[in-house]
Amino acid sequence: MSRPKPFKVAAIALIFAAPEIVQADEITVFAAASLTNAMAEIEAGFEAETGHDLIVSLAGSSALARQIQQGAPADIFISANPGWMDTLEADGLVEDGTRFDLLNNSIVLIAAGTDAAPVRIGPGMDLAGVLGEGRLAMALVDAVPAGIYGKAALEHLGLWRGVAPRIAQADNVRAALAFVATGEAPYGIVYATDAVAEDNVMVVGTFPAATHPPVVYPAADLSNRDFPAEAAFLDYLRGAGARAAFERQGFVVVAE
Structure with missing residues (x-):
């Protein structure tokens, strides 16, 4: 009568119980220069929570939008006004259904x-x-x-x-x-x-709010490529960690 082989059975059990390895991605975010301090906090928090790498490029929204039009490899755009996001949307450079208003300012x-x-x-x-x-x-x-x-x-x-x-x-x-x-x-x-x-x-x-258009910061996924980490970052922007970072800098968070 043959003896059982517990070592092989245990080894098979360990293989099936091994956790799934999640692939870390690199996400490039183009963000308005006025977001500098908040984005430094958000970059650290998002990377710690998800394991993804966040590359943040900060400049005037106009300069960033023009770079995107010229093919810059950005994944996410956060503009300091709707106009430049409108321009990119009209050019077909914004992923449908991903745009939302994130912040207000004065x-x-x-x-x-x-x-x-x-x-x-x-x-x-x-x-x-x-x-x-x-x-x-x-x-x-x-x-x-x-x-x-x-x-x-x-x-x-x-x-x-x-x-x-x-x-x-x-x-x-x-x-x-x-x-x-x-x-x-x-x-x-x-x-x-x-x-x-x-x-x-x-x-x-x-300056009284009535003297100028509302200061609105829209965010969106760009249409050059599509991978799950982009959606994860947009979700993070709507979450408690990002909200706290924005509010510490004086922004009014309007995203839900």
Whole structure:
């Protein structure tokens, strides 16, 4: 009578009980420069939770959108305004059904240092007088969302023509913030969240929401390739970890 062979039976059981190995993917995210601090937190949290690698490229939404149009290998786009996402969608570069509004923000007038006087923002304000001999730092006013919103607010208030020759334009909103933080410009227009991220500036006034289009950040999967990690990242953006990171920077999270 033959004896049982427990070793082989045990070995087979171990093989069937082995956990499934999940393949880690690399996801490239193009995100508006105003998301710099929040995306650093989100990158670390997402990678720790999922094992995927997140590559984040930050710049003005206009520059990122143009790179995507030219074939840049991005998987996800988070824009600081709907217009550039609309452009990519019209070009067939956004995966159908993946776009959603992620965040809201506001625009503010900032001053260099920490002891500037508050400025009442409204029709008739003497913004040119506030600037004195200095310049007003803004992101590119005809391309970058923060600059577009800021110009719209100044036009609405009847102030644009008086200060247009005094604008120091920067490639993106974080560069405009740096102009003020380093004292190259005494005042600037940036997002409220940018002011939170920089200790060497202070908010001296907030532009009323009625003076400019709503500041909306849409996110979407791009249509150049399709793999499960992209959906996992978009889900993460809607989750508690990302919400906390955004809210720490002063964003209003609208995604559910």
